[in-house]
Amino acid sequence: MPLIKQRKEKLRFQVGIDFGTSSTKIAYAQLGVRGKRVRPVLFDHNLPHYPPFALPSVAAFDQNGKLQMGIEAARYLSDKSWDTGFRRIKVVVAGKYDDSFYDEVTCELYQKYLLRSGMDHIEPEHFTVLYLAHAIHCARTAIMNKFPSSDIDIAFNICSPIDHIQNNKFKPVFERIVAAAENVESQWRDGGRLESLLDAVVLKYNETLYRPHDEATRVFVIPESVAEIASYLVSLQARNGLHAVLDFGAGTTDLSIFNLYGIETDETTTYWYAARNLPRGAQRIELIIKRYIQRDGIVVSDKDISHALNNLKKFDGEIIRDIRHELFELWEETLPVWKEAYVHNPYQPEWFENKVHIFTCGGGAKIPSINEIFRQSWISGKVMYGSKFHPIKTLPMPEDYDSVNNRAPFDRLSVAYGLTIPQPVLGKYILPRDCPVHHQPDRPSSGTRIMIKRCSCGSPAVPGENKCINCM
Ligand SMILES: Nc1ncnc2c1ncn2[C@@H]1O[C@H](COP(=O)(O)OP(=O)(O)OP(=O)(O)O)[C@@H](O)[C@H]1O
Numbered sequence: 001m002p003l004i005k006q007r008k009e010k011l012r013f014q015v016g017i018d019f020g021t022s023s024t025k026i027a028y029a030q031l032g033v034r035g036k037r038v039r040p041v042l043f044d045h046n047l048p049h050y051p052p053f054a055l056p057s058v059a060a061f062d063q064n065g066k067l068q069m070g071i072e073a074a075r076y077l078s079d080k081s082w083d084t085g086f087r088r089i090k091v092v093v094a095g096k097y098d099d100s101f102y103d104e105v106t107c108e109l110y111q112k113y114l115l116r117s118g119m120d121h122i123e124p125e126h127f128t129v130l131y132l133a134h135a136i137h138c139a140r141t142a143i144m145n146k147f148p149s150s151d152i153d154i155a156f157n158i159c160s161p162i163d164h165i166q167n168n169k170f171k172p173v174f175e176r177i178v179a180a181a182e183n184v185e186s187q188w189r190d191g192g193r194l195e196s197l198l199d200a201v202v203l204k205y206n207e208t209l210y211r212p213h214d215e216a217t218r219v220f221v222i223p224e225s226v227a228e229i230a231s232y233l234v235s236l237q238a239r240n241g242l243h244a245v246l247d248f249g250a251g252t253t254d255l256s257i258f259n260l261y262g263i264e265t266d267e268t269t270t271y272w273y274a275a276r277n278l279p280r281g282a283q284r285i286e287l288i289i290k291r292y293i294q295r296d297g298i299v300v301s302d303k304d305i306s307h308a309l310n311n312l313k314k315f316d317g318e319i320i321r322d323i324r325h326e327l328f329e330l331w332e333e334t335l336p337v338w339k340e341a342y343v344h345n346p347y348q349p350e351w352f353e354n355k356v357h358i359f360t361c362g363g364g365a366k367i368p369s370i371n372e373i374f375r376q377s378w379i380s381g382k383v384m385y386g387s388k389f390h391p392i393k394t395l396p397m398p399e400d401y402d403s404v405n406n407r408a409p410f411d412r413l414s415v416a417y418g419l420t421i422p423q424p425v426l427g428k429y430i431l432p433r434d435c436p437v438h439h440q441p442d443r444p445s446s447g448t449r450i451m452i453k454r455c456s457c458g459s460p461a462v463p464g465e466n467k468c469i470n471c472m
C-alpha cells in the first residue's frame with residue numbers, strides 16, 4: 001500500500017524579545033489566525049529571585065571555567081556576591097557608545113570579571129551577541145515545544161535600548177549585534193558549543209551586516225520606545241486626552257507622553273509628543289539596599305537583594321529616606337521630557353490634574369513611594385491654580401493578552417507585547433525626536449501622528465493598517 005505522507009501545517013509566529021538590563025522578557029503571537037492571543041514565554045527555572053517570565057540577562061564562568069548563559073548563569077551566581085558575573089550587559093554595551101548610559105561601577109565590575117576570567121580580549125558586544133542568540137534560541141525552543149508537529153516560521157523583534165534612533169552612534173552597533181546573534185543562533189541549532197560560538201563571534205563580528213530588507217532576515221531591531229507606544233495604544237484605548245507611561249526598568253526609566261483623540265470613533269489619532277529612555281533605573285535602588293545590608297559584614301547575594309526589594313515596606317529610617325531621595329532625583333530628570341511634550345501642545349489647562357493620566361509598568365514600579373512621587377505634575381509649581389497631582393495607576397492589560405493566571409503580569413511584559421507586532425508595521429513609527437517640531441497655533445498640535453482604525457472584528461487595528469494583529 002502506498003504511504004501517504006501527511007503534510008506538516010505551516011505556522012507563522014512573531015516573537016517579541018524585550019532585552020532588559022536585569023532580565024529579558026519574551027512574548028509571541030501566531031500570525032494569520034483569528035482570535036489568537038499574545039502569550040508570554042514562561043521558564044520553569046524555579047529561581048527564587050527571578051519571576052517565571054524572566055530570562056536573566058546574565059552570563060558567568062562556572063567552577064569548571066564553562067561559560068553559562070541566562071538561567072544557568074543566574075543559578076550559579078545566586079549565592080555568590082551580588083557583583084560577580086557578567087551583569088547589566090545592556091548598560092555596559094550601550095555605555096560604550098553613549099555617555100549617558102555609562103555607569104562607572106557597572107563597567108568596572110564587568111572589566112574586573114573579564115580580567116579574572118582571562119577573557120579580556122572579549123568585547124561587551126561579543127557577549128551581547130551570544131546572550132541575544134541564547135534568548136532567540138530559548139524563544140524558538142519554547143514555541144517548537146508547544147507546536148511539535150508543525151512546520152514553523154518565526155520572525156523576531158528585539159528592542160534596542162536607545163530612544164533616538166537617527167544619528168545615534170549606537171544604532172549601527174546594535175544592529176550589527178542583532179545580525180550576528182541571528183547567525184550565531186543558526187549555528188547553535190546545528191549543535192555548536194557555547195565556547196566555540198564565542199570564538200566565532202570574536203572572529204566574524206566585524207564583518208556582519210544587518211540586512212533588514214533581505215528576504216532571509218528573521219531578526220529585526222526595533223527601538224524600545226516604539227514597542228512601548230505600540231503596546232500602550234492597544235491597552236489604553238479608553239479615553240481621549242493626555243497620557244504618560246513610565247516604565248521603571250533596572251537600568252533605564254522610559255517616559256512616553258502622548259495625546260489621544262477620537263476614541264469613540266472608528267479612527268483614533270494619537271499625537272506622540274515625547275519618548276525618552278532616561279539612563280537611570282532600579283539598579284540604583286539595589287545599590288542603596290546593598291550598602292545597608294552590607295553593613296552587617298555579610299556577602300550580599302542576588303537573593304538577598306531580591307528579598308529586600310520584595311519587603312521594602314518593612315524598612316524604615318535612613319534607607320527609605322535614601323530611596324525616596326533617589327526617586328525624587330529621577331522624577332526631576334523627567335521634567336525636561338514633560339517640557340519637550342508641552343512644546344507640542346502649549347495649552348496649559350490641558351496639562352492640569354486629572355486631564356493627564358499616568359500609567360506605570362516595569363519591575364521598579366513596585367517600589368513604595370513611586371506613585372506618590374511620580375504623580376506630581378511638573379507644571380504645578382509654575383501656575384497659580386490646578387492640582388499638584390495626576391491620577392496614576394498600573395498599565396491596563398489589553399484583551400488579547402494572556403497573562404497565564406497572572407504568572408506574567410502585563411505591566412512586566414508590555415514591551416515584549418508591543419514587539420509581537422510585525423516589523424513592517426512597527427517600522428512605520430517615527431520617534432518624536434526624529435519628527436520635526438512644526439509649531440502650529442491651532443490645536444491639535446504637532447508631534448508624531450499615529451492613526452488607528454478599528455478592524456472588522458472590532459479590535460483596534462495595528463497603526464497604519466486596517467486590521468488588528470490577530471486578523472493580519
Ligand atoms: N518587588 C519589587 N519591588 C521593587 N522593585 C522591584 C521588585 N521586583 C523587581 N524590582 C526591580 O525591577 C527591576 C527589574 O525590572 P524590569 O524587568 O522592568 O527591568 P529590565 O527590563 O531588566 O531593565 P531595563 O528596562 O532598564 O533594561 C529589578 O532589577 C529590580 O530592581
Ligand SMILES: [Mg+2]
Nearest residue numbers: 020021249250
Ligand atoms: Mg525593561
